[in-house]
Amino acid sequence: MRDVKVRSPCSSANLGSGFDAFGLALEAFHDTLTLELTDGGVEIEVTGVGAEEIPTAPDRNTAGLVAKEILKNRDVGVRIRLHKGVPLRMGLGSSGASAAACAFGLNELLDLELSEDEIIRWAAVGEEAAAGASHADNVAASVLGGFTIVRTYGDSLSAVRLEPPPNLWVALALPSIETAESKTAAARAVLPSHVPFKHAVLNIQNAAMVVAGFHIGDVEMIGRGMTDLIVEPYRKKLIPGYEPVKMAALNAGAAGVAISGAGPGVIAVIDSSKTSPRDVAEAMREAFQDEGIECTACCCRPSLTGTERMS
Ligand code: HSE
Numbered sequence: 646m647r648d649v650k651v652r653s654p655c656s657s658a659n660l661g662s663g664f665d666a667f668g669l670a671l672e673a674f675h676d677t678l679t680l681e682l683t684d685g686g687v688e689i690e691v692t693g694v695g696a697e698e699i700p701t702a703p704d705r706n707t708a709g710l711v712a713k714e715i716l717k718n719r720d721v722g723v724r725i726r727l728h729k730g731v732p733l734r735m736g737l738g739s740s741g742a743s744a745a746a747c748a749f750g751l752n753e754l755l756d757l758e759l760s761e762d763e764i765i766r767w768a769a770v771g772e773e774a775a776a777g778a779s780h781a782d783n784v785a786a787s788v789l790g791g792f793t794i795v796r797t798y799g800d801s802l803s804a805v806r807l808e809p810p811p812n813l814w815v816a817l818a819l820p821s822i823e824t825a826e827s828k829t830a831a832a833r834a835v836l837p838s839h840v841p842f843k844h845a846v847l848n849i850q851n852a853a854m855v856v857a858g859f860h861i862g863d864v865e866m867i868g869r870g871m872t873d874l875i876v877e878p879y880r881k882k883l884i885p886g887y888e889p890v891k892m893a894a895l896n897a898g899a900a901g902v903a904i905s906g907a908g909p910g911v912i913a914v915i916d917s918s919k920t921s922p923r924d925v926a927e928a929m930r931e932a933f934q935d936e937g938i939e940c941t942a943c944c945c946r947p948s949l950t951g952t953e954r955m956s
Pocket of ligand 1: 829906
């Protein structure tokens with residue numbers, strides 16, 4: 646076998662209370678990657694959404710970094726053709742989708758027989774290129790699909806996947822807000838080194854409710870549990886209009902609202918048996934617009950499949 650083609654869904658990390666732990670794979674956008682074996686080195690071509698802004702130097706590209714690390718001490722190289730579908734710097738795990746596709750694809754191409762956790766660990770290495778710190782929440786969701794919880798402790802990583810309830814939809818508001826080139830690194834830099842004990846306790850309670858909500862299929866419980874006291878208060882300052890947009894989504898019937906990953910995108914979780922996801926998306930778009938911020942909005946289901954081989 647000389648080449649493989651794989652496809653990875655975008656994802657929304659954190660879901661409020663689960664910073665660096667929760668991820669939800671989304672059907673909205675996908676990255677497609679073709680990997681072809683060569684005699685040596687890592688070459689990258691990028692096409693699609695925002696291609697001109699994506700570095701092709703392997704050390705600065707999330708897929709490239711994954712390939713370089715996996716191929717270290719192996720006598721082969723790889724040509725990566727990355728077609729971006731996931732918009733950049735929105736908080737939809739764009740860098741993670743490319744990294745996940747590369748780790749998954751090389752596992753297939755080189756017959757490495759990696760476990761799912763090992764694929765996620767390699768993919769998380771790629772996130773260092775984008776965030777300056779390796780976080781595995783987006784890549785876990787992109788690899789496994791569905792709702793994921795990842796635990797990273799020292800060198801060990803373990804991930805769990807839960808099936809989202811069929812009536813769970815999300816609405817996404819994607820505002821046109823200027824962000825730093827290293828957007829995730831900048832959004833991590835505003836976080837405090839200490840949080841009040843009471844807020845940590847409340848976040849643990851909320852995060853446990855999110856997990857329980859996915860386990861028993863209760864969208865309202867998931868939404869309530871998204872309440873976050875340790876990250877949102879610091880990051881919302883980076884998103885003009887965040888509070889009115891959140892209120893608009895809740896008033897339109899959303900079960901819960903949070904900054905999507907490191908933002909500036911905003912995610913609302915909706916019980917589609919009670920509320921129209923389109924109404925929530927439109928309410929968020931209008932609220933950003935009322936603040937003078939252009940915004941696109943859409944709604945989708947979670948992606949039940951993770952990274953998949955296409956050929
Ligand atoms: N958990 C990461 C963060 C996700 O919020 O910084 C970045 O997409």
